[in-house]
Amino acid sequence: MHPLLSKKGFIIDIDGVIGRGESPIEDGILGVKKLREMNKKIIFVSNNSTRSRRIMMERFRKFGLDVNEDELLMATYATARFIASEKKNAKIFTTGEAGLIEELKLAGHEIVEYDKAEYLVVGSNRGVNFDLMTKALRACLSGMRYVATNPDRIFPAEDGPVPGTGMIIGALYWMTGREPDVVVGKPSKVIMEQALEILNLDAEDVVVVGDQIDVDVKAGKAVGAETLLVLTGVTTKENLEKMVERFNLKPDYVLDSLAKLFD
């Protein structure tokens, strides 16, 4: 039996582990099913900043995997939770999309214009435009508390690289000199500590599984958990060595896919 199967909980990345966009990764899904058979506690943690848990549950269903809301911790929901931990019913101006707005509202927050806000929440937006950036700029200049859903600079989409949330973070940094006061998504501890809290486990009792060394492995190490890198996403057999060198970080275990835990 693989030594990681002695752990009680699994914090599992979605993109590059369970699916690639709309397409399932069969060996990732198989791995999850086998972990469930062993009654492992599982939470899916993703830096996705545009989708609500509701939307992600639908995607999982299409992958042939039924998950409930408690098993999903995306940057959208985690950001809403984080702000609620600081301030109930906060007034928020956000650059984000409907999925982020849905989670912010579900957590009791109010979406307002930039000049009425207590929080600037930066999340990716495929509808970004000059007006939205002008409002974000002014919110940022005002000095209000500034939270980013995730730090991803580039997202590897199926047809090539596209801007991540980092596009907006970088634009604001260049214009104002400000970086986010808090970044919620991986490799930040913020989302990882929420995952541990939801699982009700200590870091030593969990494994953090993902496909990116600078995101997933770094996030796992940030809370002191063991890490498993799978080669079904950004990191591959071919680039593994380069990636380890580039980020100067070594996962505790490397497997071709999540299912290989059971070989």
Next chain:
Amino acid sequence: MHPLLSKKGFIIDIDGVIGRGESPIEDGILGVKKLREMNKKIIFVSNNSTRSRRIMMERFRKFGLDVNEDELLMATYATARFIASEKKNAKIFTTGEAGLIEELKLAGHEIVEYDKAEYLVVGSNRGVNFDLMTKALRACLSGMRYVATNPDRIFPAEDGPVPGTGMIIGALYWMTGREPDVVVGKPSKVIMEQALEILNLDAEDVVVVGDQIDVDVKAGKAVGAETLLVLTGVTTKENLEKMVERFNLKPDYVLDSLAKLFD
């Protein structure tokens, strides 16, 4: 007589000196008229990256000042000239607006898609969107030569700050680690050397006039010209001392407006 009136040529900024957006600054226009009566050589140099010379000539006409194309050197036109000096009929992908595209085409360049381009030209665009940023990102990642019209991070519009070209430069920097290979607009020497060449004068024979210490005064000093700061724009009597301190740069002369040269 003011000592600067012994100079042969005047390199004059537009926004904050001659006009504020669509509105004229009367004392700036009066100053230009008096300089013309003295037969001074004049060129208007602006970091404007969205307007062609044709559009700017119309604006000057509304201000009651007739100028011809040879007297206008905007970042749009200067960028087109700069690229032509490196490569005739270059294939260009640009983030810019119609005014920039007009000047690039007039200079003989061809506007193409990002995957066919030899140059990435970044200029401001009030129609910026996710698709445009995706293309700019991919152009930037390809390593092609990268020219920015101007470095302005924030533009002080009449209703408040709005993003300058720096918004796109900053976003690309954050995502790719690349800064422009060449920046054309002030305080770069590129546009200033073009101005001197068009005037056919040496730096010691000209005055650089503007309202911003970090843009106009810095540009003048970059080519070794004397500088005149006027207080009709960004710099005011109230913030002058702070601005000098902040940018650690002192203009050679300070006047309330361009017309004060004749007091």
